[in-house]
Amino acid sequence: MVRAPCCEKLGLKKGPWTPEEDQTLIDYIHRHGHGNWRQLPKQAGLLRCGKSCRLRWVNYLKPDIKRGNFTKEEEDIIIMLHQTLGNKWSVIAARLPGRTDNEIKNIWHTHLKKKIKQNQASSGTKQCCAKLESQHFESQPMSSPQHSSNTDTSVVTGENRDFPQADENLWSEALPMENFSLSSEDFTATGIESADPRLQFPFSPLSNAYESMDFWYNLIMETGEFPEIPDF
DNA sequence: AACCTCACCAACCGCCTACAG
DNA sequence: ACTGTAGGCGGTTGGTGAGGT
Known part of the structure; x- marks a missing residue:
């Protein structure tokens, strides 16, 4: 042709x-x-x-483009999704309303790749999660954020969210990639799968980024692991 | 002050896929 | 079923500014 x-x-x-x-x-x-x-x-x-x-x-x-720095939550989502999906920038961008594939691609090449390299030698996920739980989670239990629209800019800015405030370096310390995967047995063993229909298919095109952010945050808190992200 | 290096990011390029005819 | 076109995607490039020497 x-x-x-x-x-x-x-x-x-x-x-x-x-x-x-x-x-x-x-x-x-x-x-x-x-x-x-x-x-x-x-x-x-x-x-x-x-x-x-x-x-x-x-x-x-486009009017719904969000400018400005990526939040920690956004960066973590990008890293987690990239670990499973690879360079599927448009799929990753679909999880982050207001962010474009180009922007995500740029942030990946300029920031996140380096960040992961730096953190490969640092402590593992369990250590990080233990740190998070001991320092923040128990003293500041997280409530379920109310949300209804993926056009809400607080979705990606983290405004008005009830996430416990982590140390500046906490999430970046949490990202040695070899520790991200959670086996399917482990995933099933969490029992979370049957508790919330969203969790059975967390990355379906029907679930929006806000839900996914909550999902991942809750899952990490409950299991102490970064889970493997299923294909859809 | 001039030059160099590096990081950032907007924009381009080429390829792939979906779809209409 | 085949062909051509348009849209979309990922990789890459190049301009620009900041920081260092």
């Missing part, structure tokens, strides 16, 4: 987007939706290829 060229190279602009281009794209999408991406730049009067427009919109201009 002969591939169609992604875009007509001649006459189309490349490189960083200007604020004017951004505004043009935003205005057009607000009025008409994006429709056909390849037609969009022509119709909107942009000298960009459709792919570039889509990328700019998806990764930067």
Whole structure:
């Protein structure tokens, strides 16, 4: 099969987007939706290829994009998911509303990979969880956070959550990757599986990131292990 | 002050998949 | 069933700024 060229190279602009281009794209999408991406730049009067427009919109201009630093919880989720899913950035991004696959990919390559390397030589998960429990969990029992929408920005910022406050280095110390996996027997032995329907299929496309964050947090607290994440 | 190195991240590229015709 | 197109994904690149020498 002969591939169609992604875009007509001649006459189309490349490189960083200007604020004017951004505004043009935003205005057009607000009025008409994006429709056909390849037609969009022509119709909107942009000298960009459709792919570039889509990328700019998806990764930067979409109103629900969350900017700013990743929270500890977000980083932990990325690390745990990556351990099982590998470089499935879009799947990982789907668990973190407001975060894009590109952003997650970047944070992985620039921060998390290093963090894991650094922590491979440090103490194991059980030690960490014991530390967490002894220092925080018993004195600050966690209540079930109320949530209803994955568009709530507190989902990813951690605002208004009842997580016990961990030490600055606690979670980063908790991440020697070889200690993450929980055998299926161990998982079953926790008894959690039958207690909550969410837990039987924690990463189904139907469960949102907020639920998943709660799920993982609770599971780690209950088992003292980072569990193996099942495929779906 | 000038230069160098490194980290960060937006954007591009090429490939794959889904789907319409 | 086959072909072509569009959308989406992951890998990679290159511009920029911060920090160090």
